[in-house]
Structures are given as C-alpha cells and as structure tokens.
Amino acid sequence: MQNLSFLDLPGEIRNQIYIDVLILPPIFARRQLGGDPPIYPQILRVCKQVHEEAKQILYGGNVFIAHPNLLNGWPRLRWKYDTISSQNVIAYIKRYYLIVRLDCDPNFTAENAEKAFSGIEELTIRVEQAEFRGSDYQVLKLFEGVRGVKKTKVYGSVTGFPRYCEWLQDVMRTPKEVGVTDFEKSEELGAMKLWDDFGR
Structure with missing residues (x-):
C-alpha cells in the first residue's frame, strides 16, 4: 500500500487542517482562561505549495x-x-479590528480610511x-466613505450616539455604487433626550 503525503489529502481536508492550526478567535471575542490557543505558522515552511495554500x-x-x-x-x-x-x-488581510479614540485627534484622513478598508x-x-x-x-465620520465591507461592527463607548453607529455600520456595508441617505442628527438628539430624562 502506497503511503500518502500531506499533499495527497483532498484540498478541503488540508484547508480544515490549516484552519485548525492557524486561526485564532477574533480579538474582541470572549476568551477562556489562559488566553488564545497557540497557532502554528511553522506549517508555512513545509513546502512552497503548503505555503501558498496556508x-x-x-x-x-x-x-x-x-x-x-x-x-x-x-x-x-x-x-x-x-x-x-x-x-x-498585507494584501491578503481582509479582516480588521481598530480602536478609535474620540477624545484624540486622529492621525489619518477620511481618504486614508476609505482606501484602507x-x-x-x-x-x-x-x-x-x-x-x-x-x-x-466626529472622529467616526472619517469612516463614512468606507464602502462594500461585508461585516461591520461599531461598539464600545457609544452611548451618546447609538443610532449614528447603526447608520455608519449600514453605510460601510453599502456597495460603492449605491447612494446613501445622510444621517439625521435630530434622530440622535431625540434618543438622547429620552436617555437624559431617564437618568434624572
């Protein structure tokens, strides 16, 4: 009986092995004690074909x-x-997690954000x-030109403008060739008045 090598395995099985040894839970996901599981990027050194696939x-x-x-x-x-x-x-990277501070001047432009994401x-x-x-x-408005992202999430310290964040998530998922409706700030102000009244 002929011995099989790793490359003799079907592609879908090799891909599952790559996923098992190379994929970490998203950084924003809840972790178990002990932190992230180990990954094994050394597998990319096996051979040229494995490197390209993995x-x-x-x-x-x-x-x-x-x-x-x-x-x-x-x-x-x-x-x-x-x-x-x-x-x-970097050209292969298609999933990003970004921390944005609202109380600091950003060192990037709306054009930078649009091009990057x-x-x-x-x-x-x-x-x-x-x-x-x-x-x-205001800082989040730099992302209003981002388009065509398949999955978006804006979260964290957003109590003062949850509706804007929902709108921005939708905008960033919108294809570039499709127009979007401007955000109505009055909607957010109405929501915040309810919050302020509740807090009294």
Whole structure:
C-alpha cells in the first residue's frame, strides 16, 4: 500500500487542517482562561505549495489589529506579535479590528480610511473615550466613505450616539455604487433626550 503525503489529502481536508492550526478567535471575542490557543505558522515552511495554500488562511481568515494611525499599514495579529510590514502579505488581510479614540485627534484622513478598508471582509471598530459621553462622533465620520465591507461592527463607548453607529455600520456595508441617505442628527438628539430624562 502506497503511503500518502500531506499533499495527497483532498484540498478541503488540508484547508480544515490549516484552519485548525492557524486561526485564532477574533480579538474582541470572549476568551477562556489562559488566553488564545497557540497557532502554528511553522506549517508555512513545509513546502512552497503548503505555503501558498496556508498563507491565504493565516492572513485572510484571522482578524488583525489595525494600526491606530496607519490603519492597514503595519497590522498585527495580536499585541504580543510583531507588526507586518510586507505589502504583499498585507494584501491578503481582509479582516480588521481598530480602536478609535474620540477624545484624540486622529492621525489619518477620511481618504486614508476609505482606501484602507473599502471592500474588505470585516471591520470592527471599538470606540473609546476617557470620559463617559465626553465626546461626540466626529472622529467616526472619517469612516463614512468606507464602502462594500461585508461585516461591520461599531461598539464600545457609544452611548451618546447609538443610532449614528447603526447608520455608519449600514453605510460601510453599502456597495460603492449605491447612494446613501445622510444621517439625521435630530434622530440622535431625540434618543438622547429620552436617555437624559431617564437618568434624572
């Protein structure tokens, strides 16, 4: 009986093996004690074919942390890992997690955000600010030009503008060729009045 090599396995089985050894839970997912499970990127060194197959899953299937200023430049898989500088590798990354501070001036433009994230598979924006309801959503408006993202989530310190965040999520999922309706700020103000009345 002839011995089978790894490459003799059907492609779908190899892909499942790659997923098992290369994919981490999203950074925003609840973790078990002990943190993330280990991954084994060493599998990419087996041979050229395995490298080509596995890198698409390692970089295309994981959620990477976007750089706070460079966005999709110098991403990293986790804070403990080195940043990625190769543009050839970055081109495979289609899922990003970005922390946006509302109480700091952003070091990127709306054009930067549109170019970095339009058309990707997934974009999760975690909103932070030092003081509860201390800032509005002006910084988030930089993402209004992002289009065609398959899965979006804006969460965190968004108590003052939940409807805007819902609108922004929808906008970022909208195909580029489809027009969008401007956000009506009066809707948010009405919602916030209810919140203020409730808090009295």
